[in-house]
Structure formats: structure tokens, C-alpha cells
Amino acid sequence: MCGPSVRVNGSPRPLVAAVVADLVREMGLDARRGIAVALNGTVVPRTEWVSRAVRDGDEIEIVGAAQGG
């Protein structure tokens, strides 16, 4: 991928978002309750989504509750 990109949940994606909150909105998940975000292996609390910058090459995980035992 040319131009700045990030990996979201293991898949490459062109970097459009400036902050974590933009990315969550891009994924259509901004209204979803019960999700969490990790940036490069560290949890970003929901209160910091609007301020935490997303940069070229970042690895982002967006997770939620799934069936489990």
C-alpha cells in the first residue's frame, strides 16, 4: 500500500484518521457499546479516543465481547 497506512485488526488500511475516534467512526463502530481499542499493544481508554493520534504504521486492535466459555 502506498501512502501512509495502518493495520486495523490485522488488515492494512490507508491512513485517513487523525485520531482514534476518527478511525472508530470510519469503521462504523462509534455507536457501538462494549468495545475497546489497543494502539500498538496498549489500551487506549475511551476518554482518550478523541485526543490520541494515529500515525503511519500503527497497529490497532478494536475488540468487543464475543461468545466464549
Add this chain to the structure above:
Amino acid sequence: MHDENPGWTLAGRAFRSRLLLGSARYPSRRVLLDALGESGTEIVTVAVRRVAPSEEGSESLYDALGAAGYALLPNTAGCYTSRDAVLTAQLAREMLGTSWVKLEVLDDDETLLPDVEELLAAARTLVELGFEVLPYTNDDPVTARKLEDVGCAAVMPLGAPIGSGLGIRNPHAIESIRARAAVPVIVDAGVGTASDVSLAFELGCDAVLLNSAVARAHDPVRMARAMCHAAAAGRDAWLAGRIPRRFLAERSTPDDGRIETRGRKT
């Protein structure tokens, strides 16, 4: 049914039901919710997984279980290292707003047995980070004691490997863990049917966590009800105090006043 000691306490929170249920592998969301209801459980385990971009119209598991009033217990299923388990627990705390975690650190995906060294390391770290750690562990009294020593809120020994349905393979080990632990002992994994649940309580365990035995039963809702009865029966038997085992028979009907005829038995 009458239980003189109906409730129990886990990490400072009081519960009535002594069953914890998993939310995986049910034939449908409807059957899951019906089975949970029938079991009487108050605590339901969930996994932490990557979410797909917005699935419009489908209610999330989080919303469905939350609306039904269950306490959600996130697990670290799928973690093979302490590092992954700690990050998963931190994500779970953020996404569910709970500091409780069912800590699972496995060695390999064939046996699904715990990796004790990684488990202990993760437990220590998570306790330091303020988590209430509920570790899935071997039926090994020494490991159980170490987990308690690092500050776990309970110990959760397996009855048998995950999903095996083999029941409690080493009742003596479970009994030994129970006898030595000051925290709740929850049998986690291996339950196949109702009698396995009863046995766990007959051995003095505080609770049982089960998933496959209900979810994969031919009729999950009916099996959930059976598990609820089994828990009550086993718990009552434990409180009642079972008779000691004997090698030889001991008559129950008194001999006094029995009739006697002459002659020898031919």
C-alpha cells in the same frame, strides 16, 4: 428446595446461583438466552475478539446479555503467553467496565491445558494491576495454592480437559484443593452431564463453570435445567454430610424382632 446457606461470595460480590455459564457454541442466540435463564446463572463468560465493521441490525452479544441482567465475566481464551493474556484482560476491563477476568493461558491447542508458568506470571501481573483474577488451572493443589498466594480471588481447577465432557477425573485432587484453599473453588471445564456438577458440589466446591455440556447437548435448555437441579442436589448433599465409605456391608434394617424358622439354610 431448602438450602440453609443459599448464597456465596465471589470477589466481594454476593450471588445466589452457584453456576457460571459460558456463552459459546449454542445453536442460536435464542437458545443461549433460554438456557441461561433456565440454569439460573447470574454470571456469563464472554471472549474478547476483534469486531467486524458495523453489523447493522444485529444486536451485539454485549447488549443482549447486558439487557438480560447478567454479570459478564471476560475470559482470555486463545492466549498462550502471559503478555497476550494481560493485554486481553486490560482490553476486557476497558470494554466491559469490569476488573474481573477469567484468566486462561494455555500451552497448546491440542490439549488446551494451562501453561502454569505463564499463568502464574499473568496472575501476578494482573493482581498488581488491580484485577480480580479467576484463573483456570490444572487440578493440581500446589498450583492452586500458588495462585491463591499471588492474590487470585478464586481458583478454577479443571475437572477434565476443556470440552471433553469426561467429568471430574480426579475427585481426590479437587477435594484436596478445596480443603486447602481459603478462596472459592470453582470447577471449570470437563463437565459432561448433571452428575458431574453434583459431584463437584459433593466435594465441597463453591461453584461450577460450564459451557459445552449445556451448549452442545441435544436440548440445551433442558440440560441447563438439569444442571441447576444437580447443583442444588450436590450442594445439599455436601451440607448434609455424606456417610463414610465402608469396605463391607452394614445392615440398615435392625435385626431385633425378626422371625426365625428351624433348620439350616439348604
